Amino acid sequence: MKIALDAMGGDFAPQAAVDGAVLAAQQLAGKARIVLIGQEDAVRPLLEKHGAAAAELELVPASQIIEMGEHPAKAYQQKQDSSIAVGYRMLHTGEVEAFCSAGNTGAMLVGAMFSVKPVPGVMRPAIANFVPKLHGGLGILLDVGANAECKPEMLEQFGELGSLYAQYVLGIDKPKVGLMNLGEEEGKGTSITQAAHQLLKVNPHIHFIGNIEGRDLFNDKADVIVCDGYTGNVMLKMAESIYDIMADKKMQDPFFDKFNYEAVGGSPILGINDNAIIGHGVSTPLAICNMLLQGYQMAHSGISDQIKNTFKS
């Protein structure tokens, strides 16, 4: 099995990408190979510094870079030899089974939509993120930004996508799906969440436990937290800022330490035909390594086939 990494993506690329890839290659030895995609001149010397360990990695050349500030769709179209475009091409042809990048988020989404494409039946793929649970384990929160505005049917599908991920990748049996809302009662919320509640309630593929509130993000009420991308994005960035404030204050705690994005590594795009993960722009080698391990877990679990099978019917 091969897992690809955009060696040019992220604020500290290619250094952090190469270092993270080497770390991941050690942990995945015998199970998967890491494929670095990027400018050979820049990546090769960094890789060689790692000596023998570097021999475990492959390097696939890509001459162009989509910068962080570039217009995603334009850049993706114009830079067909960018590391992101090459990565998606390899993913699409099956040369690699997962593609990870800490680069331009919008370009990663564009590639997902136009190269590997949404699974038939999925209205709109979602970006998922993970929240640490007080009593251990992770919950999955989606959407966190791919779709600012959502129809009720999209929220229903996010419940299904998140539930499949929780089951097959996180290993949660019969994951509890909750709808983020401003009250627990069924009639609460916007017209969108009210309608989504009714759809989720009768969906046979999931275990819907009803509305949850902002205070339930970290408790055990729900394993899968469904919301529109606007709300999910606000919650995610708020949680990140709390971690940053605590880190500045040198406050340490085993639970709050898990708010650190490095611990998980990346945000999978769910509902597309292959496994793609978007990393944080400031990704460190540890974050890159964890993103690659997550890519391996996704590929190993067969999550994208599970999604295809569920939405085929």
Place this chain on the structure above:
Amino acid sequence: MKIALDAMGGDFAPQAAVDGAVLAAQQLAGKARIVLIGQEDAVRPLLEKHGAAAAELELVPASQIIEMGEHPAKAYQQKQDSSIAVGYRMLHTGEVEAFCSAGNTGAMLVGAMFSVKPVPGVMRPAIANFVPKLHGGLGILLDVGANAECKPEMLEQFGELGSLYAQYVLGIDKPKVGLMNLGEEEGKGTSITQAAHQLLKVNPHIHFIGNIEGRDLFNDKADVIVCDGYTGNVMLKMAESIYDIMADKKMQDPFFDKFNYEAVGGSPILGINDNAIIGHGVSTPLAICNMLLQGYQMAHSGISDQIKNTFKS
């Protein structure tokens, strides 16, 4: 000046209400009198236990109670001698200059809408809440639940209402107004936030600084944070849960301690003709006391007149 308190509102009423009112009366001595509204049989004995201090408070009888679980509009209509209905009547007639309750939030909103009524020109009043800022002071976040769904024009007005509160009650000169969004760029967000951005940008009454993100809630980018009631409610409850988790873990920090709702006391309803504040259901005497002090500050500042003048034009 008189500030009224619903003595029967909140999970620990009337005990917490009476104790909190006595605390506040001591701090407001010579400036304002506290008026307790509730069942005489229940409140009088509790008040008498405070001895001489109790002489500073008035007690206005109200025979009925709107319970926490009751349907707000029905209960408000049917229980015209409830402490909430009596409180709003006194507010409307000018017998008191502010009314505070930790009781049924919905009934407090109903009373605000049907008794004292929205200020002419205000489309929909909002419930505001306060967020501690890392570098000191408070920010104001609105709406936090009165309006799950908002039109762009409502969000624009929330910016004006919050700005007036920040200026006249919090004492912030030229408050910075930010629109909660999933990205800083002008074109980001839902169709609602995009349209609201354009309205806020050209509003001559406020100092709009553009979009802010979930990570900016606690920093100095904006003093006034504008969002729909669904998003505000999710953020507020998430912040509360973080305080609760830290309290459980006995983690202490001067900044995070300010997440404690007790420190501010209550959430003002902005955009109505008088000063009304909704307290947390679990309000302690300290929270009740701070809510009453906030009621005094609102009345003293003349905020509701400022709002009327702004929206008259």
